[in-house]
Amino acid sequence: MSSKKEIPEQVGRVTMHDIARRAEVSLGTVSHVINGKVSVREAVRLRVQNAIDELGYQPNQLSRALRTNRTNLIGMVIPDIMNPFFPSVVRGVEDVAFRSSYRILLCNADNDLEKEMAYLNDLRSFMPAGIILIPSIDHKLSLKSDFPMVCIDRRPPDWVGDSVTVENFEGGYAAGKHLTHLGHRTIGILRGPTQVVTVGDRVRGLMKALSESGVSVSSEYVQDGQFDQESGYTCAMRLLRLIPRPTAIFAASDLMAVGALAAVKASKLICPRDVSIVSFDGLSFTDFTDPALTCIVQPSYQLGHAAARLLIDRIEGDTSPSRHIVLRTELRIRDSVQSPEGFLAQTSSKRQLRHSAPS
Amino acid sequence: MSSKKEIPEQVGRVTMHDIARRAEVSLGTVSHVINGKVSVREAVRLRVQNAIDELGYQPNQLSRALRTNRTNLIGMVIPDIMNPFFPSVVRGVEDVAFRSSYRILLCNADNDLEKEMAYLNDLRSFMPAGIILIPSIDHKLSLKSDFPMVCIDRRPPDWVGDSVTVENFEGGYAAGKHLTHLGHRTIGILRGPTQVVTVGDRVRGLMKALSESGVSVSSEYVQDGQFDQESGYTCAMRLLRLIPRPTAIFAASDLMAVGALAAVKASKLICPRDVSIVSFDGLSFTDFTDPALTCIVQPSYQLGHAAARLLIDRIEGDTSPSRHIVLRTELRIRDSVQSPEGFLAQTSSKRQLRHSAPS
DNA sequence: TTGTAAGCGTTATCAG
């Protein structure tokens, strides 16, 4: 799009009628040149195009939608944009959507099933082209709708449609391997809310890695709570009082890990010297904690990106069987994990406590 | 399309026609009971209402909008939802909007004037009820439009419409007072991008407070850069090499402050013992840094909240003169500021600032 | 109080 010749600042809405009149053609012809579906004589096409440019005409999306029975709106229902995990998901969706000229209708359902269903229902009255949903924890709805929908992040058990999720199990497994390779054998777990299926997977993956190294975790080393920092603090405190004290803690979310970090400090211990911490999420603030957190990074932007791609394919007619895309996680090594004291790690020449400075 | 006596799950769209037929009334009557503007005999009203409930009818927002020339859509154009400052602004807008049954169309303009204008223009084709805009840095557009618009966070110089902003100057001033009362007389400033007007105000407010205490800041103690962590690091490094070394640093954003924190550590200094840091924004991660940052908190949620209130008032007919709401900031005292070494702090016989400290 | 009918700005179907 290059710069325009003149400023068409005609304020009152300009419609196809205005174009038709100015170009001295009929309404239908204007429509034809706009949609390019029916061919139009070049001279006429030009006249119409000029009128459009001169008057700064934009097709009214509403009437168009009403007529064609489809908008270019994508409804996006998420738990809460203030939860730092979601903004990049939303951005991933928007970037893809924008390129295909879809617009995003954003709804925060607060993990509240009622609110989620209300939004979902309400959204229908806008005739969206499709919906991207991060289902609430206890999502039950198997919605049959007039438009495609893809579930992301969490996949409800009864959901048979498209979905994009993350390898939670494998991420947990990677965390477990990392810890056991460094020699940890007494490991505490901050699991968070048990009803969240993603968390369960993370912990199961972790457990698998541990048991492969002959490490077992008795139940008092697994603490359930909320996803937040405060809960992480409280639960970590309980872990730190256990005997033997865990040499490492796995936190199923970054926020819990931050709480755990605080708990370690409050216990006059040092992370990672006394207690290592590995977390799950990879939010940006994990770089700012002290020490910076080693964590399993979720590809949040990609989550939205892939979902939008998939959804738009569906909107544009892809009728292949449901797809279930599962995205990889990544182990990001920072400063919060080291070998436990007294463990002779061959590779421990690396200095752990160095705070990574931005380069 | 077989008529059902059963609970609605009728998938194909159900329209007013269906209701009219089932309730054995005319289209107009259905409309009347829905909009409650024209009175309808109770018996009929009930029949219609039943039909609506039984069929699970929802009015089509698009056709309604087309007819009434107004949607219940609010367009929100922001720089970038991934910037941690904006999610709560968006949430503030959405909470208010939702209660008045408006929906949010979210657009990320990336501080790019072209993109911003493209979005703004594009939004018009949805006939939004109103727009909330966080203008790009070099926003020039004085848009005359068919619907109300309120600018938030930054107020473009030529913008004569409604706006909601933050007391940047006063916030900077409070930061300055806090520092001077504690005895700081050599103060470094991380100003960030000079073209951002909010930053200018913050620094001017700071300067005023300093000069009121007879503290002057020579130019090499003022570093410009970007808003981000990396820039904060680099610029703070320069400050820390100055002689005399500043005993305190003011960062115009939290991210720069985080970079400064890293710079202090990298210089083998300790915050706040050797260098105090006070920042501006109050994002949630400032609690997780080490030490936790003392900062001037912007009421980001309130920003969105107030803007939405204002906008909806306009949408609903408020034609009073343009309003310019300015929100207070708050000094949040954490651990990154103390009196400089060797300064005999007048003990708290006199409390420093009336700016409320959180408990 | 209720029904009728004319649009809102498009697209789509047919004639010319």
Place this chain on the structure above:
DNA sequence: CTGATAACGCTTACAA
């Protein structure tokens, strides 16, 4: 290739 004309689903005078 171009132009009428009928929808799309709804609101709103105005008529009955």
